[in-house]
Amino acid sequence: MPLNLSIILLARMVPPMADTPKKTLGLETVEPAVTPPTDVEPAIEKKPVSTGTSRKREIPQGLWTKCPECGEMIFDKELEENLKVCQHCAHHFPTTAWDRINALTEPESFQETEADMISVDTLEFTGTAAYADKLEKHKEKTGLKDAVITGIGRMGDHEVALGVMDFNFLGGSMGSVVGEKITRIIELATERRLPAIVISSSGGARMYEGMFSLMQLAKTSAAIAYHGRQGLPYLSVLTHPTTAGVMASYASLGDLIISEPKAMIGFAGPRVIKDTTQSELPEGFQTAEFLIERGLIDSIIDRTEMKAQITEYLDYLCLNLKKS
Numbered sequence: 001m002p003l004n005l006s007i008i009l010l011a012r013m014v015p016p017m018a019d020t021p022k023k024t025l026g027l028e029t030v031e032p033a034v035t036p037p038t039d040v041e042p043a044i045e046k047k048p049v050s051t052g053t054s055r056k057r058e059i060p061q062g063l064w065t066k067c068p069e070c071g072e073m074i075f076d077k078e079l080e081e082n083l084k085v086c087q088h089c090a091h092h093f094p095t096t097a098w099d100r101i102n103a104l105t106e107p108e109s110f111q112e113t114e115a116d117m118i119s120v121d122t123l124e125f126t127g128t129a130a131y132a133d134k135l136e137k138h139k140e141k142t143g144l145k146d147a148v149i150t151g152i153g154r155m156g157d158h159e160v161a162l163g164v165m166d167f168n169f170l171g172g173s174m175g176s177v178v179g180e181k182i183t184r185i186i187e188l189a190t191e192r193r194l195p196a197i198v199i200s201s202s203g204g205a206r207m208y209e210g211m212f213s214l215m216q217l218a219k220t221s222a223a224i225a226y227h228g229r230q231g232l233p234y235l236s237v238l239t240h241p242t243t244a245g246v247m248a249s250y251a252s253l254g255d256l257i258i259s260e261p262k263a264m265i266g267f268a269g270p271r272v273i274k275d276t277t278q279s280e281l282p283e284g285f286q287t288a289e290f291l292i293e294r295g296l297i298d299s300i301i302d303r304t305e306m307k308a309q310i311t312e313y314l315d316y317l318c319l320n321l322k323k324s
């Protein structure tokens with residue numbers, strides 16, 4: 001066979017390039033992307049990412065919290081388990097009323113009272129924002145109906161009447177509902193001969209309710225006085241911050257007044273006092289540590305020890321109650 005012919009035949013045996021199926025390398029083997037079903041709760045709740053200006057390499061939000069006191073990074077889950085107290089320096093982070101109740105009372109022992117009581121905008125107050133709008137916004141934000149939760153629970157062997165304020169709801173301000181709920185839980189404690197405990201956290205009376213909020217000071221104080229006359233104990237626990245109208249009424253009327261460490265406690269703000277008295281304020285003024293030395297507070301207790309300590313106090317305070 002002549003050489004030219006064999007080349008032609010060979011060429012014919014090779015299939016033309018156009019007939020070869022094109023391979024898109026690797027693509028056929030890739031699994032379709034799967035996203036987790038949306039109804040599965042994430043193991044760790046993510047906080048919204050800050051939109052503020054920040055350094056280029058920011059630490060991922062939602063897993064760690066930086067302690068403002070000692071600067072240590074704390075794993076959020078550990079912070080939660082330690083009742084929002086820094087393990088390194090014992091800094092007390094803000095917490096919620098429900099977290100406090102869960103930490104203080106025996107599991108499943110707490111029964112809420114007056115859960116449906118809500119504030120009414122009697123004065124139709126409008127300032128920079130309408131009171132009615134503020135109420136709605138805070139109900140949505142906190143899942144609470146107002147700034148206090150009341151109920152009956154058990155601490156150790158003691159049945160107790162408990163009122164716990166939440167600063168997240170309008171700065172823990174005391175309006176008609178807060179005053180009425182505190183009064184009713186104290187009255188219930190008197191009726192059932194139980195010790196009463198109120199945990200305060202408040203910026204004071206709720207100015208959107210004007211005089212109606214101020215009337216709560218007298219009402220709550222009167223209920224505590226009746227409770228005391230029956231020989232029943234009332235414990236007041238102050239947390240950061242407890243000020244103004246709340247401090248001027250039920251928060252300062254405890255048979256025992258307990259505080260969390262470094263809580264700010266006072267009536268008027270330091271600037272107002274400085275201007276009024278025209279004098280320099282001493283260091284640490286209006287802190288729990290300053291006030292315990294001057295006899296306003298009986299003891300400062302870490303949040304992590306609070307349940308055990310209060311239960312022990314109740315063991316003593318309720319000795320006579322059990323006999324009667």
Ligand SMILES: [Zn+2]
Nearest residue numbers: 067070086089
């Ligand atoms: Zn710390």
